[in-house]
Amino acid sequence: MKQMKWLAGVAFLSFLASCGNVKKETASTEASAPPQGVTVQGIDQLKLTTLKDNEGDKRMPNKLFYGLRDSAHVELLSPEGSVASSIHCFLVETEGKKVLFDTGNGAENGGCLLMRLDSLGLSPADIDYLVLTHFHNDHIGGMLQGDTAVFTRAEVYVPETEYDHWVTKGDTTAFAARAMRAYAGRLHRFAANDTLPLGILSLPAPGHTPGHTVYRMGRLLIAGDLMHGLELQLQDLNLCPLFDMDRAEAVASRKKYIEYVRQSNDSLIVAGMHFPDNGIWNKSE
Numbered sequence: 001m002k003q004m005k006w007l008a009g010v011a012f013l014s015f016l017a018s019c020g021n022v023k024k025e026t027a028s029t030e031a032s033a034p035p036q037g038v039t040v041q042g043i044d045q046l047k048l049t050t051l052k053d054n055e056g057d058k059r060m061p062n063k064l065f066y067g068l069r070d071s072a073h074v075e076l077l078s079p080e081g082s083v084a085s086s087i088h089c090f091l092v093e094t095e096g097k098k099v100l101f102d103t104g105n106g107a108e109n110g111g112c113l114l115m116r117l118d119s120l121g122l123s124p125a126d127i128d129y130l131v132l133t134h135f136h137n138d139h140i141g142g143m144l145q146g147d148t149a150v151f152t153r154a155e156v157y158v159p160e161t162e163y164d165h166w167v168t169k170g171d172t173t174a175f176a177a178r179a180m181r182a183y184a185g186r187l188h189r190f191a192a193n194d195t196l197p198l199g200i201l202s203l204p205a206p207g208h209t210p211g212h213t214v215y216r217m218g219r220l221l222i223a224g225d226l227m228h229g230l231e232l233q234l235q236d237l238n239l240c241p242l243f244d245m246d247r248a249e250a251v252a253s254r255k256k257y258i259e260y261v262r263q264s265n266d267s268l269i270v271a272g273m274h275f276p277d278n279g280i281w282n283k284s285e
């Protein structure tokens with residue numbers, strides 16, 4: 001048992017190193033700077049924290065966006081051969097509650113979310129609500145360690161359409177089904193456009209997956225996987241990465257919510273799970 005604990009400690013340390021975190025003693029000398037991989041910003045009554053799940057920089061190769069016949073067009077729009085991306089989770093704090101949007105890849109797959117929370121002095125048990133955009137593994141991977149629920153207290157909110165596709169009609173042994181089972185009793189399936197706790201509005205954005213959902217919370221829009229290569233796709237909203245399950249629907253959703261953002265006269269802060277840098281769309285660029 002002792003040896004197992006020691007081994008777990010070694011695994012944790014190597015994981016810590018892979019996520020690029022500095023030692024706490026070093027960090028404390030720079031008290032004003034947020035820890036590595038973490039960005040904090042205030043939006044009216046909300047505190048938004050970006051928790052970067054991947055280590056270092058991530059780029060999406062152009063060829064992921066070729067589709068059936070877009071290769072020359074994509075290369076022209078993205079001459080560097082790849083486009084800046086990332087994997088993020090977002091923590092929103094308001095009214096004394098903590099809401100986590102998505103969980104990244106999971107520590108067992110190199111995900112840094114738990115390390116980022118730890119660097120803020122938070123543990124998974126501090127999360128009150130876990131809200132999911134969709135069931136791809138880079139979003140729900142962090143829900144389990146082995147078959148055990150990581151977030152021991154959180155009430156979990158999932159789009160009914162997404163649950164239906166991956167769990168009700170899906171493989172019962174697949175990760176999504178196992179993850180949902182681990183949270184039985186505190187799993188809430190909601191319909192499109194339902195309002196969740198703290199006034200979180202669910203907005204259906206199908207196409208990337210059947211139940212892919214984005215969320216509005218005050219002036220914040222959590223954009224999920226509407227875009228994987230922000231800089232490239234903003235130049236042509238018709239471009240889809242390979243991961244979009246239904247291209248026509250994905251394009252329609254992308255156009256709908258870009259228009260939604262524009263209609264807000266730029267008052268919305270848009271946070272995307274695969275937006276580059278700190279995950280916030282810098283609309284002035």
Ligand SMILES: [Zn+2]
Nearest residue numbers: 136138225273
């Ligand atoms: Zn994703």
